[in-house]
Amino acid sequence: MELFLVEHRVFLPIFFGKLDFSISDFSLSVVFLPMILFLVMFFAMRKAQYHPKSLQNFVELIYEKFYGIFYGYLHEAGKKYIPFLFSLMLFIFVLNLGNLIPGVFPTTSQPTLTFSLGIVVFVLMTIIGFVSHGLKFYHHFIPSGIPGVLKPILFVLEVFSYCIRPVSLALRLAINMLAGHVMLHVIASFSKDLTPYSAISIAISGVLSIFEIGVAALQAYVFAVLSCIYIADILKGHE
Amino acid sequence: MEVQVAKMIGAALAVLPLFGVGLAIGQIFSTLISAVARNPSVKNDVFPMAILGFALTEACALFALLIAFLILFL
Numbered sequence: 001m002e003l004f005l006v007e008h009r010v011f012l013p014i015f016f017g018k019l020d021f022s023i024s025d026f027s028l029s030v031v032f033l034p035m036i037l038f039l040v041m042f043f044a045m046r047k048a049q050y051h052p053k054s055l056q057n058f059v060e061l062i063y064e065k066f067y068g069i070f071y072g073y074l075h076e077a078g079k080k081y082i083p084f085l086f087s088l089m090l091f092i093f094v095l096n097l098g099n100l101i102p103g104v105f106p107t108t109s110q111p112t113l114t115f116s117l118g119i120v121v122f123v124l125m126t127i128i129g130f131v132s133h134g135l136k137f138y139h140h141f142i143p144s145g146i147p148g149v150l151k152p153i154l155f156v157l158e159v160f161s162y163c164i165r166p167v168s169l170a171l172r173l174a175i176n177m178l179a180g181h182v183m184l185h186v187i188a189s190f191s192k193d194l195t196p197y198s199a200i201s202i203a204i205s206g207v208l209s210i211f212e213i214g215v216a217a218l219q220a221y222v223f224a225v226l227s228c229i230y231i232a233d234i235l236k237g238h239e
Numbered sequence: 240m241e242v243q244v245a246k247m248i249g250a251a252l253a254v255l256p257l258f259g260v261g262l263a264i265g266q267i268f269s270t271l272i273s274a275v276a277r278n279p280s281v282k283n284d285v286f287p288m289a290i291l292g293f294a295l296t297e298a299c300a301l302f303a304l305l306i307a308f309l310i311l312f313l
Binding site for chain 1: 294304305
């Protein structure tokens with residue numbers, strides 16, 4: 001399975017037993033790209049005012065836009081999860097966008113990172129389920145209004161579809177970004193001989209890069225909205 | 240038949256779901272256009288749903304692409 005191995009340049013190997021804490025271009029990319037996001041947010045909200053000025057205005061505009069979208073799914077009961085979903089979305093967006101810069105390690109096209117995010121969402125979903133419903137959480141896996149014979153079969157199916165959710169979230173993000181990078185690579189490699197015709201492939205790869213910015217935003221939005229729908233589904237219980 | 244040739248044919252077969260995905264994406268956007276044309280005020284409510292459906296459908300195509308990659312490069 002060499003497709004799922006991370007081929008990164010290690011600058012400073014740090015190992016605790018078998019755990020790998022090495023400083024590589026992978027970890028630098030994961031740390032420093034969200035740092036930009038953190039700095040923007042920090043300087044925007046450092047002197048928060050009642051009448052917001054330019055940067056604070058911008059940040060609040062984005063937050064309120066997505067607050068409205070998430071609130072539409074979660075309602076009053078799940079209002080406290082909106083900041084988590086918003087920061088998850090911005091984290092993925094910044095990484096997706098930063099990975100389009102040539103030379104930056106493409107972190108979100110590695111299943112390692114996206115599966116970690118998927119597991120975070122999965123654990124959160126399960127904790128919310130047990131906290132809000134207690135041991136009656138298993139009702140979530142049995143649809144109401146079905147004959148008793150079908151219940152065990154449907155229970156197994158529902159548990160399976162519950163467990164497959166983080167996998168589909170993670171694979172969707174990773175494969176979308178991987179497909180984008182592969183497409184850009186293929187189009188750009190047409191121009192490596194530098195004939196006069198290579199201007200066409202350079203122009204196409206420029207257009208595709210702009211398209212990839214849209215895909216980066218879209219995938220971050222989809223990841224957050226799907227997590228939001230899953231959480232809302234669990235909060236609501238199964239009718 | 241050589242293994243490499245069989246792999247390439249298999250990868251080509253693996254991306255056949257693009258047929259259905261193309262139909263589905265066309266269906267999503269045609270429905271979006273007709274919904275907005277009938278009632279333009281509903282645009283802001285319907286557009287995120289359409290984008291979500293588009294992304295979910297596109298993911299199917301990319302899962303097929305993943306299988307093609309797995310066949311070709313593994």
